[in-house]
Amino acid sequence: MNNSRKDSLKTSVKDVFFQPRVLVVDDEVRIQKACQRLLNEEGCDVEVAENGIKGLKMIEEKHFDIILLDLMMPGMSGIEVLTDVKAHHPDTVVIVITGYATLEHSIETMKKGAFDFLAKPFSPQELRIVISKAIEFIRTLQDIATEKSRMRVMINTLSNGVLTTDNQKRIALANPAFLKMIGCRQKSVIGHKVSEFIKDSRLLDMIDQAIHQPKDIFAEITDDITITFPEEKDDIIIGVRCIPFRDRLKRNLGSVTVFHDITALKKIDQLKSNFISMVAHEIKSPLNSILMQLNVVLDGLAGELTEKQKEILQKSSNRIKSLTALSTDLLDIGKIESGLINQEREELNLIELIKDQVEFYRDQASSKSIQLITKKTLKELWLMGNRTNIEEVLSNLISNAIRYSPNGGKITVWANKKNDCAVINVSDTGLGIPQKDLEHIFDKFFRVKDKTTRHINGTGLGLSIVKSIVEAHHGTIEVESEIDKGSCFSIYFPKLEYKI
Numbered sequence: 340m341n342n343s344r345k346d347s348l349k350t351s352v353k354d355v356f357f358q359p360r361v362l363v364v365d366d367e368v369r370i371q372k373a374c375q376r377l378l379n380e381e382g383c384d385v386e387v388a389e390n391g392i393k394g395l396k397m398i399e400e401k402h403f404d405i406i407l408l409d410l411m412m413p414g415m416s417g418i419e420v421l422t423d424v425k426a427h428h429p430d431t432v433v434i435v436i437t438g439y440a441t442l443e444h445s446i447e448t449m450k451k452g453a454f455d456f457l458a459k460p461f462s463p464q465e466l467r468i469v470i471s472k473a474i475e476f477i478r479t480l481q482d483i484a485t486e487k488s489r490m491r492v493m494i495n496t497l498s499n500g501v502l503t504t505d506n507q508k509r510i511a512l513a514n515p516a517f518l519k520m521i522g523c524r525q526k527s528v529i530g531h532k533v534s535e536f537i538k539d540s541r542l543l544d545m546i547d548q549a550i551h552q553p554k555d556i557f558a559e560i561t562d563d564i565t566i567t568f569p570e571e572k573d574d575i576i577i578g579v580r581c582i583p584f585r586d587r588l589k590r591n592l593g594s595v596t597v598f599h600d601i602t603a604l605k606k607i608d609q610l611k612s613n614f615i616s617m618v619a620h621e622i623k624s625p626l627n628s629i630l631m632q633l634n635v636v637l638d639g640l641a642g643e644l645t646e647k648q649k650e651i652l653q654k655s656s657n658r659i660k661s662l663t664a665l666s667t668d669l670l671d672i673g674k675i676e677s678g679l680i681n682q683e684r685e686e687l688n689l690i691e692l693i694k695d696q697v698e699f700y701r702d703q704a705s706s707k708s709i710q711l712i713t714k715k716t717l718k719e720l721w722l723m724g725n726r727t728n729i730e731e732v733l734s735n736l737i738s739n740a741i742r743y744s745p746n747g748g749k750i751t752v753w754a755n756k757k758n759d760c761a762v763i764n765v766s767d768t769g770l771g772i773p774q775k776d777l778e779h780i781f782d783k784f785f786r787v788k789d790k791t792t793r794h795i796n797g798t799g800l801g802l803s804i805v806k807s808i809v810e811a812h813h814g815t816i817e818v819e820s821e822i823d824k825g826s827c828f829s830i831y832f833p834k835l836e837y838k839i
């Protein structure tokens with residue numbers, strides 16, 4: 340027992356990567372010597388002072404981790420020394436040595452900031468135990484300080500902005516990158532309301548949402564926001580991620596928001612879209628002209644054709660039509676991505692639009708013996724939208740339903756109201772979509788590849804155009820599908836977007 344106790348102080352001294360500096364302040368030479376010898380043996384660096392004044396002078400000159408302080412000394416009392424040390428060197432641990440360890444004394448010294456006390460006479464073992472406890476305490480404090488400083492350096496050198504608030508939306512931490520992003524030159528923002536520095540309502544709303552997130556949910560709130568500056572400085576686009584932080588009982592203590600400047604990425608994306616649009620635009624006119632000339636030849640206006648020649652020209656004409664469709668889709672995607680397409684909005688009667696589109700596709704459906712009908716629901720259902728866009732949505736969904744249905748199927752198109760939403764539905768009895776592909780069909784260039792769809796031409800862009808248009812109108816699109824039974828696409832527009 341004794342040996343293991345004895346070893347434990349040695350271990351603590353070795354564990355700490357510094358040599359603990361101990362000062363013994365005691366007028367009794369016997370105690371000074373005993374403490375010094377024992378603690379030296381244990382690996383501590385020990386110095387002594389025979390009175391309070393000398394002790395304080397030594398503490399002023401260099402840092403001590405632990406002070407063993409006698410309470411009863413001639414001249415300056417131990418309590419006075421303790422008060423002074425705690426006021427000027429709060430990190431120093433003070434262990435009080437007292438000849439009469441009464442309860443009142445212990446309480447008073449503890450109140451003044453003593454870490455522990457030793458009652459005279461004490462055994463070497465008692466001294467070892469109290470010193471190793473103090474070293475343990477210093478080590479914990481050091482670990483916390485090291486961790487804090489590491490975090491501070493990390494957060495301050497991050498190129499991403501970091502903002503932390505408490506649950507009253509007061510700033511608890513704001514790193515230099517964040518302050519630069521919002522163009523804030525003020526040095527001390529800590530403790531101020533976040534709304535004093537951030538005016539963007541979406542961002543304030545995200546922080547609010549994070550702070551009020553229910554206990555059972557831990558979700559990251561993400562969005563892209565644009566920060567504008569009053570001076571000539573260009574706007575910047577920031578990818579924002581906001582999450583709550585909690586205590587052990589899962590109470591929200593505040594929010595952490597990370598800001599990533601994505602202006603350059605967005606610019607590159609825009610350049611890429613512009614380039615694609617430019618190429619698509621440039622190839623569309625020559626393709627149309629080739630197609631027209633092929634048709635002239637195919638119609639026999641340039642002389643008689645053999646069956647074989649007709650077949651070859653027909654195949655070429657079909658391939659060129661596919662290429663024209665691809666360039667049209669690429670142009671549409673480009674327009675949607677640059678936000679150009681749906682700026683002009685008007686009140687549209689969805690019932691009318693559906694009727695027109697169904698009429699337009701009737702012949703194409705009939706050529707495959709497909710029954711194309713509208714379901715009678717409301718007389719009118721109004722949507723505030725862009726006519727070309729909504730027509731394109733209907734046209735894409737109906738033409739897909741025809742293309743992905745075998746001969747002799749049925750397609751139904753209708754609009755109705757459901758849960759405060761205006762809903763457009765296009766349902767078919769066609770090939771259906773494999774379950775595993777459902778989550779991808781709205782991705783750009785995605786096509787279901789199996790033996791039933793391989794021979795059907797397409798670009799894989801139609802549904803991604805549909806989704807972009809729907810989202811630009813604040814709507815959502817859903818699909819239900821079963822292989823060989825058919826598919827049903829439903830588009831929901833929120834109440835704000837439509838009137839009845």
Ligand code: ADP
Nearest residue numbers: 739740743771780786787797798799800801802
């Ligand atoms: P495309 O039709 O040009 O390939 P889309 O983006 O319009 O591109 O559609 C993506 C894929 O989703 C299609 O390749 C097809 O496999 C599948 N799909 C779309 N609509 C239907 C439908 N009504 N029935 C079955 N599959 C469909």
